[in-house]
Amino acid sequence: MKRIFFYIIVGLQFLFLVGMAASYYMIDYFGETIKLETLPVDPQDIFYGDYVTLRYEIEEIQANKWGGNENPTSGNRVYVLLENKEGAYQVVKASDEKFQPSSGQVMLTAKYKYHDSINSIYQVDYGLGRYYIEDNTGQQYEQSGEMIVTVAVAPWGQKKITDLK
Amino acid sequence: MNRDSIKKEAQKWQEEGIINQQQMSQIVGRYPKRDRGFLLLTFAALFIGLGFLTFIASNWSFIPQIGKMAIILIFMVGFYISGEQVYRNKSKPVGLSLLVIGLFVFGAGIFLTGQMYNYMYFQATPFLIWALAGVLLFVFYQHATLYVVSIVITTVGQVYNAFVYSDFYFMLFLVLLLAFGHYTYHRARRLYGYLFACSFMIQTIVLIFAFGSEYYWVIVSSLVLYGLGSASNRQGISRPFRHVSLLAMFILCIFHIFSLGNSYFLNSIGFESAFLIVWIILFILASIIKIMKKEIINTIELVLFLPVVYLSFGDLLAMLMLFAFSLGILLIGYKEENYQKITLGTFAFLISTLLAYIHLAWAFLNKSLFFFLGGIILFILSFLLERKRRELKKDVKGGVNE
Numbered sequence: 101m102k103r104i105f106f107y108i109i110v111g112l113q114f115l116f117l118v119g120m121a122a123s124y125y126m127i128d129y130f131g132e133t134i135k136l137e138t139l140p141v142d143p144q145d146i147f148y149g150d151y152v153t154l155r156y157e158i159e160e161i162q163a164n165k166w167g168g169n170e171n172p173t174s175g176n177r178v179y180v181l182l183e184n185k186e187g188a189y190q191v192v193k194a195s196d197e198k199f200q201p202s203s204g205q206v207m208l209t210a211k212y213k214y215h216d217s218i219n220s221i222y223q224v225d226y227g228l229g230r231y232y233i234e235d236n237t238g239q240q241y242e243q244s245g246e247m248i249v250t251v252a253v254a255p256w257g258q259k260k261i262t263d264l265k
Numbered sequence: 266m267n268r269d270s271i272k273k274e275a276q277k278w279q280e281e282g283i284i285n286q287q288q289m290s291q292i293v294g295r296y297p298k299r300d301r302g303f304l305l306l307t308f309a310a311l312f313i314g315l316g317f318l319t320f321i322a323s324n325w326s327f328i329p330q331i332g333k334m335a336i337i338l339i340f341m342v343g344f345y346i347s348g349e350q351v352y353r354n355k356s357k358p359v360g361l362s363l364l365v366i367g368l369f370v371f372g373a374g375i376f377l378t379g380q381m382y383n384y385m386y387f388q389a390t391p392f393l394i395w396a397l398a399g400v401l402l403f404v405f406y407q408h409a410t411l412y413v414v415s416i417v418i419t420t421v422g423q424v425y426n427a428f429v430y431s432d433f434y435f436m437l438f439l440v441l442l443l444a445f446g447h448y449t450y451h452r453a454r455r456l457y458g459y460l461f462a463c464s465f466m467i468q469t470i471v472l473i474f475a476f477g478s479e480y481y482w483v484i485v486s487s488l489v490l491y492g493l494g495s496a497s498n499r500q501g502i503s504r505p506f507r508h509v510s511l512l513a514m515f516i517l518c519i520f521h522i523f524s525l526g527n528s529y530f531l532n533s534i535g536f537e538s539a540f541l542i543v544w545i546i547l548f549i550l551a552s553i554i555k556i557m558k559k560e561i562i563n564t565i566e567l568v569l570f571l572p573v574v575y576l577s578f579g580d581l582l583a584m585l586m587l588f589a590f591s592l593g594i595l596l597i598g599y600k601e602e603n604y605q606k607i608t609l610g611t612f613a614f615l616i617s618t619l620l621a622y623i624h625l626a627w628a629f630l631n632k633s634l635f636f637f638l639g640g641i642i643l644f645i646l647s648f649l650l651e652r653k654r655r656e657l658k659k660d661v662k663g664g665v666n667e
Contacts, residue, residue, distance in 0.1 A: 103349075109401045110345045113371045114338060116394065117378055121334050124382035177387075211387060227387065260383045 127260050131252035134182065134189045134206050136228075138247050152231045152264070154249060158182060159210075161194045163220035168195030171215070178212045178224055181205055188248065194222065209257055231261050268296040306410065310362040314369030321373070330381055337374040341367055352406070361410050364402060368414060371398055389429070392422025393436050400444045412457060416445055420464040423471050433475035438468050450502065458505030462490055466513050479537055481574050487513045488547045488570050495554045507566070514569035515590070515613070518583045522624050525579030534574055544572055562600075565593030584624065587617040595650075602657065611650045618646055 137157045158180065172178060181199045182189040183206075192205065201207045210224040228251060250263035275289045284292070321336065328336065344367035352360025372395040378384070379391060399415030419440050426434040441464055449461040469486035473479075487510040494506025524530045548570065555564045568589045573579040595610030597603070622639050630638070 106345075106349055106405055109398070109405060110342060110367075112401075113398050114342060117334070117338060117341075117371075117374050120375070120378045120384065121382060124384075231383070 123254075123256075123258060124260060127252045127254040127258055128262075131254040131259070132206060133250055133252045133262065134184070135187060136249045136251055137188045138249050154229055154231055154247075154261075154264075156226065156228070156249070158189065158191050159224055159226065161191050161222040161224060163222065165191055165193045166195070166222050167193055168197050172196050172212045174212060174214055176212045178210050180208050180210055180224065180226075182208060194224070206253055208253065208259065226259070228259065228261060231264055268293065271296050306358045306362055310365035310369075310410070311414070313362070314366050314373075317366065317370065318373045321377070333377065333381060337370065337377060341370040341374060343367075344370055357408075361406070361408055364406070365410060365414055368395075368399055368402060368411075371395065372418065387430070388432065388434050389422045389426035389437070392418060392425060393434070393440070396422060396437065396440055400440065403448070404444075409454070409456060412445070412448065413460065416441070416460050416464050419445070420467050423464075423468045427471040427475060431475065433468075433472045438472070441465065441468060450499075453499035453501035455501045455505055458502050459509060462494075462506045462509035465490055466509060479535055479540065481517075481534075481572060482537075482540060483513065483517060484570055484572055485540065485543050485547060487517075488544070488551060491566075491570070492547060492551045492554060495551060495558065495560070511566060511569060511590075515587070518569060518587050519616075519620060521573060521583035522580050522587070522620055525573065525583060526624075531579075536575065541572075541575075562597055565590065565597070568593070580624070584617070584621050587613070587620065591617045599653075599657065604657075607654055607657065611647075611654065614650070615643065615646060619643060 138154045161180065176196060178194055178196050179198050180194040181192040181201060183192045184190075184204060189206065193199070194210075196212070199207050208226055210226045213223040213225055215222055228249070231249075248265050249261055250265075251259055252262050253259045272293050275284070275292045278284045279286060279289045317340075344363050348360050348363030348365075348367055350360070351363060372391070375391040375394055379386070396415055396419040399411060399418055403411035403415050419437050423434055423437045426432060426437070441461070445457075445461055445464070449457045466483075466487065470483055473482045473486070490506050491510040494503050494510065497503045497506070548567070551567060551570075552564060555561060555567070568586050571582075571586060573582040573586065576582055591610055591613035593610075594606055595614055598606030598608075598610050619639070622642060626635055626638070
């Protein structure tokens, strides 16, 4: 096979990694920032270093705000519409179908977890549950109690935590 | 037959004047030299790759983000390009090792970049990208080392997906079927066959659990593998596929011997009519293939695929299946004077006896008596089987000298 094919393979891998980094920096330019309320803890994962586990208020969705399919499959993609209320973003409504957010609103994609019928809550995961920090500084976050997380959301759906206080 | 033994034989023939010098070298030439050095090299490259991964990871937090990206990219491109140069101009094994390290740096790069930039995955996407890069490299170089490394990445990715996301990743399964399937079929190399079959079994087990189906669906996936193996005329596919599926079923039978007597376990098993329908169709197909190939005698292998879960005394039936299979292989081995089959059958038979003994006698016998008697039974069995085997070996040798 021609040698150029080899350089294409390597080039694609190079571009992929550069693209991963670039698309992350692009969120800063094109994304919208929102603030979310949370509580942290500190476990370990073999494939990563240290990170703080974050749980968000908006991950527990009241049944009266849930639309669409009432019994989604765990792990499926759901859409959550958020609106700014008193400094932090709160859930307006959620569904397994897409929303058209009006001004002042933001739509996040999340993974559906389970339905808690006792408290009539739909539990979802935004994939923002991990905030990576430098080795062995997790304690500091764990003791700091409830925090405000600033998240930037890009128009293409990618989101990142920009600040943790 | 391997090259060395055929060379010895051919030299004898030449000395006896049956063939001439040219014919001898022609015969020997038909058996290519086997290159097994790459296996060690694969492991060497794997270790160095892991070392690189852990070293960078442990010093990671002291480097700024742009620096981290630069390290990953420079190392990756450096290993790839030097690997390519060395492979072309100097040494293939060394070049390949460098290329494999490059592939590892790329894999580590995806994870580390993901960590640096807070990437969230809903599936084992990094493994998919990584595996695809490996497949492309394999397509380019067509070297076994890259096949081994890539299929390991694919399979580990599927298992990782199962543990972390409790889900089945179809894309990785497609990579196995389309990319590795293509080369396994066309190259028909035994190593590829075994690796493909193992990955197929592991991935379908993940599939079964991810969909919450009953575990015994593994009989179906194993039967598919067995059927494909039986249908293929290529040694490099037929044997590995059948061996791996039979091994999986042998292990399942062992599991059944110990679990199907347990009423708690029996109550937890559900009946799935879909399974029975699929199983019957596949079983008939496999039998037809066996008959069409005129391997009726080998149909005894299919006994391992019987779904005893649904029957009462499943544990005893599983035990009988193991005995039927082992004795079947043993007898076929004697009949065909196939040395390998006899060894395999002997081994399977000893294991079956041991299991039957453990299962039946453990509860009733005094513990020290249990071990004594077990030891004696195994000793007698191995003595008898070994004697029979030696007799046959003598016969075979005698036949050659006649």
